[in-house]
Amino acid sequence: MPAGGRALLALLAMLAVLGCAARTGTGTERGPACPRDCGCTQEGVVDCGGIDLKEFPLLLPELTNHLSLQNNQIEEIFPEELARLYRLETLNLQNNRLTSKGLPEEAFEHLENLNYLYLANNKLTVAPKFLPNALISADFAANYLTKIYGLTFGQKPNLRSVYLHNNKLSDAGLPDNMFNGSANVEILIMSSNFLKYVPKNLPPALYKLHLQSNKLEKIPKGAFSELTGLRELYLQNNFLSNEGMDNETFWKLSSLEYLDLSSNNLSQIPSGLPRNIVLLHLEKNAIKVIDRDVLTQIKNLEYLLLHNNKLRARGIHPSAFQGLKKLHTVHLYNNMLERIPSGLPRRVRTLMILHNQISEINRNDFATTYFLEELNLSYNKLKSPQIHREAFRKLRQLKSLDLSGNNLHTVPFGFPKNLQVLKLKENEISIIPKGTLSGMTKLRELYLSNNKLKVNSIYSRAWRELSSLQSLDMAGNQLTSIPLGLPESLEYLYLQNNKITTVSENAFESTPKIKGIYLRFNKIAVGALKESTFQNLKHLQVLDIEGNLEFSNSSKNKDDSEEEMEDEEEEEEEELR
Template identity: 70%
Template sequence: RPSVPFAPHPPRIQCSSCTLHYIMLSAWLPHETRVVLTVQMALSRESLLLLCFLTFSFGVIQCQMDEDNEFPKEVPVLQVKPAPGSVIPGCPADCTCTVEGTVDCGGVDLKEFPRNLPEFTLHLSLQNNQIERIPKEELLRLHKLETLNLQNNRLTIKGIPEDAFESLENLSYLYLANNKLIMAPKSLPNTLISADFAANFLTKIYPHTFGQKPNLGRAVYLHNNKLTDAGLPDSMFNGSANVDVLVLSSNFLKCVPKNLPPALGKLHLRNNRLEKIPHGAFDNLQQGRDNTLRNRNRNDKGKESTTHRKLSGLIYLDLSSNNLTQIPKGLPRNIVLLHLEKNAIKTIAKDVLVQIKNLEYLLLHNNKLEAKGIHPQAFLGLKKLHTVYLYNNMLERVPSGLPRRVNSLMLLHNQISEISRNDFATTYFITELNLSYNKLTSLKIHREAFRKLKLLESLDLSGNSLHTVPKGLPKNLRILRLKENEIGTIPDGAFSKMNTLKALFLSNNKLKTSSFYPGTWQELINLQVLDLSGNQLSYVPSDLPESLEYLYLQRNKIHTIFLSTFESTPNIKAIFLRRFNRLTADRIHNSAFENLKNLQVLDIEGNFKSTATDSSKEKAS
């Protein structure tokens, strides 16, 4: 949940063209009094900064200077809290108060609602206490109150008078999360902008709890309660059309609530008991207001750029951790991010997704999908769909009809045993492909399976049953993961022309010194990270690339470091040779590391077996 939006209006110093215009020194004065000192004089930069420092103790300061004085145009407001029990009349002991109307009594072990608070209080923070009751007469005095934070107390419905909040005609933000409420207040002020009732024991919401609130335009948090369908009235948001975020996760709902606010941008229904979505449940959302989506893309040079796009209606829908057995029909057409993970979905029909033309992220991991349960045209026409998570399912092969413009495809932890020639023939835009922890063998990966993936940067084939590095790997890879297989050989030319490869992970295989063909490593002219840990190497591989910076060789059988071992790697920064190798001090050449000017980490712990060689060990380190 977002932090409580306190918004005081601080006194400030405003500076323009090195001329001081206003100084307001008022935090130390009674709230009835303000002193305004106006000075029209040119000040040097040093004098102005000194003045700012000298006046910090008097309240909230903000300094702004123009570009000529090398000061940011917008400087964060610096707030100096008065000491607890300040001289402001009515400020309770152990609390802090400011003349701008902020009273902070958070976390001071209050057992009762503070009495006789200043009537001008705008923002009242009482979170993290032990308050059980709100006296109505105290709220009646706080008629200017805009923010009330009572999170993490011991409030029950008996401790809140039925019409307790009706007198707060300016209340905008109400925070009652982490209390002991079993029912929401029957009525809240129509000035409300945001409300948080999460982590209570709510079983019932009333029509006027959130209804008839035209300003309720931010978020309503109701997660981690005990709400059922019967506890939500059909008219729950009547007259409150502008709600942007509604969080109903971790309740006991079986149906999507009726009459959702038409401007809803994000709906969280994770961890309920949804089994299906009633027909027309989202019909009211089709004409929602514009929502701005922040989007990251890569430009032609590979750098990320940020764009903003306008979208209308519901763009974020979380239906994860429910009891859905299939993707519901009638989902809103403007969804950008759809969470369906951790259900029991077995099929994806032809017509359930194709109407969601703005869909970009589809998360279907941890379900029960088989390839035969995914219709070949299930993703037809989804031109914006770039991220698909299908891991932890029951896929026996790569599904046909994958989205043509998918960038990131996660197929790990399935039962895939074969990659056919045309499995990725139409997915030209994949940049990240994860096939780890399936049942792949080297002979079952077609040598032309990746021929169309000219943009592929990261390929993960870890945790399979590969005996050799597959042939036909994309030449444009930057990251290749082959760890935790049974690889014992690297065939001639396996890494040929892979000039962009930066990181290669081959840990926990069966590689020996004789497993590499001559010139294996010299072909990888831009390799920076090489992980060969957990293999059966007796020597450090020769002719490592000059570009190498990080070399992982722990848990091998390496017993000798020659003078020439690292001659080819002048740029190396870290070498890991720790335990489970067979190094002794007399088998490490005294000058083996002498010319490695960039070496920062040399880890050979656990190799030396006797204290007699400690001095040699230190010398080698």
């Protein structure tokens, strides 16, 4: 813009400021002015955020120390105006339309007190060549940066955090001495760029390093050797293989607690992992084996996530988890396990083995996992006879067991008595044999939906033994009436998508606490539901009976229905015998 044009703009801005001051009484002849639509305080805070500014505001108060200009449409900064704000400590310009052309190299040259600079979500293609030495935090996330200069972040002893994620940075765009003279940087976020290698000469004070969602293929030798204080390392969603690292890649990271290597090309767990890791992400790789000594030195390991790999039970060494006394959560789902692996962590509390190929559970598969509280075996290939009656005998602390999506035809025997949640959905269960639910007085939730259960295929006292049951899901079965003898504790009953034709007046006499009854999509006739059936249910909040059949109560239909029910009952009694 020509100098004359800028002078005119400055004059207009001054007139607007004076007008604003005169209207609001906030300014005097000597007092600081405040741009129109902005908020100013006597302490030097100026807030011009989100007021649809097209240009950097002129004639801001010289005493401004915190300036917020975020969420506007600013495309250019006038260095001479910014230079006036010699006390500026915080400058927030995120969510504007600034380009590198509109941000001159000398823009921040005179801001010797600037500590915090926010330029995220703009259109910058190269970083500023010079930033003030007093800088503590710089945010350039979500731009189009392809190049960083040596003094962009170098020679800044106070610098603590740098945010460069969601840009277009490649290895060629980073200087080798990017943090030369800035050894105190603690947080470096460079995720979602185009880096193939870990940046060189990383600051030794780092405790959080994010490099996920790049193109990393290799971690150069010694890349992390100086980062003894690093606690969080994110490397997921790259192209890292075991050939791209060595046995000492992570060994010097003595403070590391969180390591994410998920969504890479690993075929085995890297060697030399440090002992202080608490959470280890290895999911979504191609890991086929867990060797004997690859995990045992990680004495502080609590969470091990190995789902979505190619593990078979024979590929897991029986001593792979030996000595890991703190390991309480293990995810092995979506692998190729054909049986329960040997040598499971002795103190594991949550074990997720769903979506594998497991076809049997032997007597001693869980004989040493005394502390197990949650076990998920859903969507395997289990059949009722292949689950040993004593397989769960040691699991006295087990609270949740999921066997959904298997090939069970009957409810298995031998469930732990302390179970609170039991899921048997989406099987082929047609019978609940006598004794299978005995003694389960702590069970609160039972899921039996999408099976083949009929009323008379359930032994008579099954429900009465479940004295703490609050939720019973039997949707998607072949029930023709409401199950009898439901427990007094029941609060929610799901019976939708069955073949229920009648609801007797005393169907819910045993369940005075019930809050929700779901009977949608059955075959209940018009007039078959009587108000007296529900009048004593003082806690009832939901009665869902939509989608039922409306058919006439002719004697023929009634007789046919009764005859059909009698035939089904005879068949069910025969099955139970």
